[in-house]
Amino acid sequence: MVAFGGGSASSHSSTRALSWSRTVERESVHRVSVAEVLLTDVVRVADTTFLAAAQWPRSHPTFRPTDDGGHSRLMVLETLRQLGIFIPGQFYAVPPEAHFLIKDLFYGVDASAEPRSPHGACDITCLAEVDDFRPTPDGRGLRGVRLRMRLSVGATTFARAGGNARFVDPHTYAALRRGATGAGAATARVRPTPEAVDVTLPRDVLVAGPDGGVLEVDPADRLHPFFFDHAGDHVPGMVLVEAARQAIALVSGGELLRPTAFRLRAPLFTEFDPPARIECTLHHGRQAAFRFRQGGVYTALGAARYR
Numbered sequence: 001m002v003a004f005g006g007g008s009a010s011s012h013s014s015t016r017a018l019s020w021s022r023t024v025e026r027e028s029v030h031r032v033s034v035a036e037v038l039l040t041d042v043v044r045v046a047d048t049t050f051l052a053a054a055q056w057p058r059s060h061p062t063f064r065p066t067d068d069g070g071h072s073r074l075m076v077l078e079t080l081r082q083l084g085i086f087i088p089g090q091f092y093a094v095p096p097e098a099h100f101l102i103k104d105l106f107y108g109v110d111a112s113a114e115p116r117s118p119h120g121a122c123d124i125t126c127l128a129e130v131d132d133f134r135p136t137p138d139g140r141g142l143r144g145v146r147l148r149m150r151l152s153v154g155a156t157t158f159a160r161a162g163g164n165a166r167f168v169d170p171h172t173y174a175a176l177r178r179g180a181t182g183a184g185a186a187t188a189r190v191r192p193t194p195e196a197v198d199v200t201l202p203r204d205v206l207v208a209g210p211d212g213g214v215l216e217v218d219p220a221d222r223l224h225p226f227f228f229d230h231a232g233d234h235v236p237g238m239v240l241v242e243a244a245r246q247a248i249a250l251v252s253g254g255e256l257l258r259p260t261a262f263r264l265r266a267p268l269f270t271e272f273d274p275p276a277r278i279e280c281t282l283h284h285g286r287q288a289a290f291r292f293r294q295g296g297v298y299t300a301l302g303a304a305r306y307r
Contacts, residue, residue, distance in 0.1 A: 016043060018053040020123045028089055029082035030100060032230045038075070038124075039082045042090065050087055052126040052149075054079045058117040062226040064200045066258075070114050071122065073159075073258060076107045076151060077241060080161045083128055084147050088167065092133075092142050098167040102237035103144075105163035106263040111307050113158040125152045132164070143167055180233040180271065191220055197246035198257045206243040207250070207278065215247045216275035217292065235270040240300050244290045247278040248304060256288060256306045264302035270294060 023037040031037050041053040056075050063072030081102070088094040115122045127150045134144035148162035168176065189208040194201055203221035217235060222228055227239050241264055248256050270276050276294040283289065286306040292299045 018043060018051055018125065020053050020055050023055075024086060027096060028086050030085050030230070031082075033225060036226060036229055037082070038079050039086060042083070042086055044091060048130045050083075050091075050126075050128040050130070052083055052086075052128055054082075054124040054126060055121050056115075056117065056124055057121045058119070062200065062204055062224075068116055070116055073107065073109055073260075073262070074238070074242060074245075076109065076159050076161050077105060077238065077262075079124065079126065079151065080105065080107070080147070080149060080163055081238065083126060083149060084145075084163055084165050087128065087130060087147065088142060088145055088165075092130075092145070094142050094167050095169070097170055099170070099173045101166040101168060102264075102266055103164040103166055104263070104265040105161070105237070105241075106261075107159060107161035108261040109159045110157070111260050113156050115153040115156075115158060122153055126150065127152070177233055177269075180269075189218060191218075192246070192250055196254065197249045198254075199246070205246065206239060207246045208275075209250075215250065215278045215280075217243045217270070217278060218275045235272060235276070237264070237266060240264060240266065240270060240292060243278060244280075244292075244302060245304065247280050247290060248282075248288045251280040252282060252288070256282075256286060256304070258306070259304040260307045261305040262302070263304075264300060266300040268297065268299040270299040 019041045022040060023034060024039045026032065026034050026037050029037055029039055038054040038056065039052060040055055043051045045051055056071050063075060085100050089096060129148050130145055132146035133142060136143045144166045146164045150157055151159040191205045191208045194205060197205060199205060203224055205220045206217060207215050208218040209215050219227065219239065227236065245259060270292055271294060276292040276299060279291045279293060281289045287303065289303045291301040
């Protein structure tokens with residue numbers, strides 16, 4: 001392993017018990033609202049191995065529980081996202097002002113083992129492994145890493161997830177994004193009903209179809225408390241994930257709603273304007289593929305599988 005120095009957390013392994021009593025600092029997972037922080041604790045158990053605690057509330061305003069108390073599977077990816085920011089920042093000295101960019105991600109869920117939360121919340125344990133360290137040119141920092149994790153409740157593992165992230169300093173990011181603009185006001189367009197895409201409120205709808213059945217990324221609420229917790233100059237990765245899921249739900253006529261496996265690769269930034277088109281293809285075996293097309297190029301693509 002390449003040693004990149006320590007962050008504010010200890011660089012030595014620990015055997016202390018995990019705690020679910022309070023969340024980590026919101027800044028450490030790039031959240032503005034404390035209510036959107038899922039991580040409660042992270043312990044280093046080996047050089048590149050970590051145990052983490054997260055709590056999934058049953059009352060999350062965006063992710064309504066299923067009829068039997070199950071959680072939205074987007075919670076798996078949000079836990080991954082928060083860990084992918086927290087571990088490099090706290091244990092590998094990635095500075096807090098660095099920009100976190102998702103290159104690719106995946107998850108797989110065992111639907112028969114998923115936790116149910118009839119009361120309150122679920123305490124989640126994550127075993128995370130970090131590899132593919134990519135140092136900065138001067139060898140003193142970290143510009144990228146891959147993280148894989150296994151999620152459990154008690155002794156039962158119910159999901160696996162992973163992703164590849166890139167860390168960009170503010171100066172480099174400004175050069176990359178010169179001329180980019182942030183999210184403007186939501187446009188007045190015809191959107192699917194929340195029920196059609198299996199979400200709770202009209203503000204949770206992230207797609208619109210201008211004509212001929214073409215679907216585009218066009219969030220109903222550009223100040224959405226989860227998807228747009230803080231200002232940004234491009235469409236966030238979590239918005240791409242959920243927009244793809246909603247588009248597949250519509251194209252399948254409501255047959256494909258909750259993926260048990262999902263994969264996304266984002267080689268380019270997806271801009272807010274013009275809205276990116278979402279191209280979905282349904283396959284046998286309850287599977288679907290999707291691509292985001294903008295300005296004649298594909299900015300992101302992936303696939304989903306359903307039970």
